[in-house]
Amino acid sequence: MKLAILSRNAKLYSTQRLVEAARERRHTVRVLDPLRCYLSIAPGKFHMRYKGKELSGIHAVIPRIGASVSFYGTAVLRQFELMGSYSPNPSDAILRSRDKLRCHQMLAGEGLGLPLTVFGDNPDDTTDLLGMLGKPPHVIKLNEGTQGAGVILAETASASRSVTEAFRGLYANFLVQEFVSEAKGADLRCFVVGDQVVAAMRRQAGEGEFRSNLHRGGTATAVALDEAETATALRAARVMGLGVAGVDLLKSKKGPLVLEVNSSPGLEGIEGATGVDVAGAIIDYTVAGVRRPARAPSRRRSALTKA
Numbered sequence: 001m002k003l004a005i006l007s008r009n010a011k012l013y014s015t016q017r018l019v020e021a022a023r024e025r026r027h028t029v030r031v032l033d034p035l036r037c038y039l040s041i042a043p044g045k046f047h048m049r050y051k052g053k054e055l056s057g058i059h060a061v062i063p064r065i066g067a068s069v070s071f072y073g074t075a076v077l078r079q080f081e082l083m084g085s086y087s088p089n090p091s092d093a094i095l096r097s098r099d100k101l102r103c104h105q106m107l108a109g110e111g112l113g114l115p116l117t118v119f120g121d122n123p124d125d126t127t128d129l130l131g132m133l134g135k136p137p138h139v140i141k142l143n144e145g146t147q148g149a150g151v152i153l154a155e156t157a158s159a160s161r162s163v164t165e166a167f168r169g170l171y172a173n174f175l176v177q178e179f180v181s182e183a184k185g186a187d188l189r190c191f192v193v194g195d196q197v198v199a200a201m202r203r204q205a206g207e208g209e210f211r212s213n214l215h216r217g218g219t220a221t222a223v224a225l226d227e228a229e230t231a232t233a234l235r236a237a238r239v240m241g242l243g244v245a246g247v248d249l250l251k252s253k254k255g256p257l258v259l260e261v262n263s264s265p266g267l268e269g270i271e272g273a274t275g276v277d278v279a280g281a282i283i284d285y286t287v288a289g290v291r292r293p294a295r296a297p298s299r300r301r302s303a304l305t306k307a
Ligand SMILES: Nc1ncnc2c1ncn2[C@@H]1O[C@H](COP(=O)(O)OP(=O)(O)OP(=O)(O)O)[C@@H](O)[C@H]1O
Pocket: 115, 139, 141, 145, 146, 147, 148, 149, 151, 177, 178, 179, 180, 181, 183, 185, 186, 187, 205, 210, 211, 212, 213, 248, 250, 259, 260, 262
């Protein structure tokens, strides 16, 4: 089968592992920088070129689109979909999950647990808005932050108010949440591929830190999820429409709470902590998706030759 990995950097661990896993399974694979893909759109005719050459006949695309190139990257992925390529994570699902507020609204709409979250625009409403959350500590986070950057713990009401005002002054989109103290600085990264959690790790924040992200010095250990955690992770990925997802959960008195659903979860931390061949699972799931016509996102998929 002819596969492409949409990634800005072929040297990244995740990209390299996907290439390796595809080649082990005897597929043809290439890495395409989404920013070097350019396209033309005409009624019923979709073309894409890469460094001067036409791209065609790619059965599946595995998107690894960084947050900084969400707009262009998903436009390129959408073009691939229109040209008949399958993607385990459709462009629309990626865009939905990038927006934490929208993600929370969709998950809560399906009854999934999440930290109580508030969102508002006018400074005149700040006091009442924060009052809806209850007593601090509060967590204030940028709507489209990643790797824990832009996630702030405000321990007092005045800190909470002043951070809210500062973000607003910067015209940033952000949301404010109750701080889930029972999580004790740990979260669960559940790696979902299709209808399975193929690997899971517990990330513990370093000393003096509440964010458990590995990029913020957190440490990871393999963990066996309980039934409720597994079911929550699978449902969260399904609600967002993602075949491949990193679902972050916090353990709480109320059961597992979803923090976010990542559409390009990194492979290095999870493969390192668990020893699971996550890249292989993603390739197998993608190839199965191409072969399952009923599940393909695009009707034009049949235009491609069967592999
Ligand atoms: N409401 C909360 N209560 C307790 N801890 C929280 C809360 N929100 C976030 N955290 C901690 O901060 C970390 C980063 O938050 P979050 O996952 O929302 O941000 P992110 O920047 O999108 O990270 P990622 O790199 O996983 O995409 C979480 O993994 C968790 O450890």
